[in-house]
Amino acid sequence: MSTLKDWKIHVAALIIVIICELIGTTKIQVGPGVLLFLPMLYAMVLGGILSWPRLKLINVKQMNAASAILGLSTLMLVTKLGLIIGPSLAKLGSSGLALSLQELGHFLGTVILGLPLAIFLGLGRESIGATFSIDREPNIAIIAEKYGMDSPEGRGVMSVYICGTLFGAVWLGLLAGYLAALKIFHPYALAMGAGVGSGSMMAAASGAITAVFPEQANEILMYAGASNLLTTIIGIYFCLFVSLPVTEYLYKILSPIIGKTKTSGGVAK
Amino acid sequence: MKLVETALVLLIMGIMTIAGNTIGYHLPITEAIIGYLIMLAITLLGIVLAKIIPLKLPMVFWISLIALLSTAPFSPFAKIITEYTNQVNFLALTTPILAYAGLSIGKDLAIFKKMSWRIVVVALVVYTGTFVCATAIAEVMLRFEGVI
Numbered sequence: 569m570s571t572l573k574d575w576k577i578h579v580a581a582l583i584i585v586i587i588c589e590l591i592g593t594t595k596i597q598v599g600p601g602v603l604l605f606l607p608m609l610y611a612m613v614l615g616g617i618l619s620w621p622r623l624k625l626i627n628v629k630q631m632n633a634a635s636a637i638l639g640l641s642t643l644m645l646v647t648k649l650g651l652i653i654g655p656s657l658a659k660l661g662s663s664g665l666a667l668s669l670q671e672l673g674h675f676l677g678t679v680i681l682g683l684p685l686a687i688f689l690g691l692g693r694e695s696i697g698a699t700f701s702i703d704r705e706p707n708i709a710i711i712a713e714k715y716g717m718d719s720p721e722g723r724g725v726m727s728v729y730i731c732g733t734l735f736g737a738v739w740l741g742l743l744a745g746y747l748a749a750l751k752i753f754h755p756y757a758l759a760m761g762a763g764v765g766s767g768s769m770m771a772a773a774s775g776a777i778t779a780v781f782p783e784q785a786n787e788i789l790m791y792a793g794a795s796n797l798l799t800t801i802i803g804i805y806f807c808l809f810v811s812l813p814v815t816e817y818l819y820k821i822l823s824p825i826i827g828k829t830k831t832s833g834g835v836a837k
Numbered sequence: 838m839k840l841v842e843t844a845l846v847l848l849i850m851g852i853m854t855i856a857g858n859t860i861g862y863h864l865p866i867t868e869a870i871i872g873y874l875i876m877l878a879i880t881l882l883g884i885v886l887a888k889i890i891p892l893k894l895p896m897v898f899w900i901s902l903i904a905l906l907s908t909a910p911f912s913p914f915a916k917i918i919t920e921y922t923n924q925v926n927f928l929a930l931t932t933p934i935l936a937y938a939g940l941s942i943g944k945d946l947a948i949f950k951k952m953s954w955r956i957v958v959v960a961l962v963v964y965t966g967t968f969v970c971a972t973a974i975a976e977v978m979l980r981f982e983g984v985i
């Protein structure tokens with residue numbers, strides 16, 4: 569019952585939720601698009617401020633409890649999305665090809681842009697762990713098994729994991745909202761893109777898209793949910809058998825061309 | 838985590854969800870509570886199934902399966918389940934989740950402070966790449982299939 573004894577963390581969360589929902593959604597025009605600030609983004613920032621170590625309001629034990637609750641609470645999102653998908657199974661089937669092929673974008677999209685940049689910045693073999701996937705818990709397990717956590721690849725995966733925990737949801741929420749407001753992509757395509765395979769990031773991205781296109785909210789959540797489910801379930805196998813070998817191979821080709829002479833380190837200051 | 842503890846944690850999250858659901862989205866409170874309890878039952882059922890069925894499939898798979906079967910057109914309960922669970926807004930569910938995410942941040946800050954700016958840039962590009970590449974392929978394929 570360790571997650572329940574710390575009532576402080578739940579009271580803090582409740583107060584944060586009430587404040588954030590009272591503020592509501594705010595839109596700020598930036599260039600041709602809109603930056604969308606949803607209550608969930610304030611919630612993350614307010615929570616982050618309260619857990620700032622220097623304030624000493626929340627101890628490490630309570631933070632670990634919050635982290636355990638986070639993992640559990642995303643299951644409620646999975647249920648909600650499943651309930652939305654149910655009535656539209658036939659509709660989903662008619663876009664089956666799009667749904668399956670866009671998964672390639674999820675799995676290889678991390679490498680295509682990330683790997684050349686990481687090598688260019690001099691990250692060395694850290695680049696492989698950092699960019700072969702979106703680096704959530706199942707992906708860390710793959711790297712841990714293959715290279716060990718005390719390897720450059722292990723440091724790469726852990727660093728991106730931590731960045732993801734800290735800014736993944738906020739970043740994707742803002743990015744998805746901005747792209748949606750630009751109206752370059754259809755909301756259904758954006759919804760599929762939002763199914764990146766992490767509960768909180770998918771929630772932030774798809775939530776932002778529904779806020780731009782409220783009339784199509786149900787369809788957006790249906791596509792995002794289905795895509796996220798595919799990414800999560802297939803992801804682990806795809807990462808192990810395709811993404812990681814491909815990233816390794818590309819690293820060998822690219823690092824002599826764009827890499828700096830120093831080929832290790834780079835993750836730490 | 839024990840099942841009772843899981844249920845209690847999700848009930849506490851329910852209080853926050855319903856609070857946000859009422860304040861932020863003005864949805865009827867009684868219907869939303871029933872809707873949340875239905876979702877809670879499905880989630881717990883999925884967790885139990887993942888534990889007792891000896892196939893190596895993640896919890897997310899079982900929970901999704903039960904949820905989508907319960908509202909699929911052939912389900913006898915589809916109408917009533919959809920009616921109540923529709924009263925729980927998706928965004929209202931996400932606010933407490935990210936509040937907990939925020940409250941757990943402090944434990945990672947010490948490691949983060951030792952990290953170089955370069956890895957932060959790489960991480961943001963990794964997340965951008967996965968989202969934008971999938972969106973672009975989906976856009977092309979949805980047009981090809983005539984859905985949009």
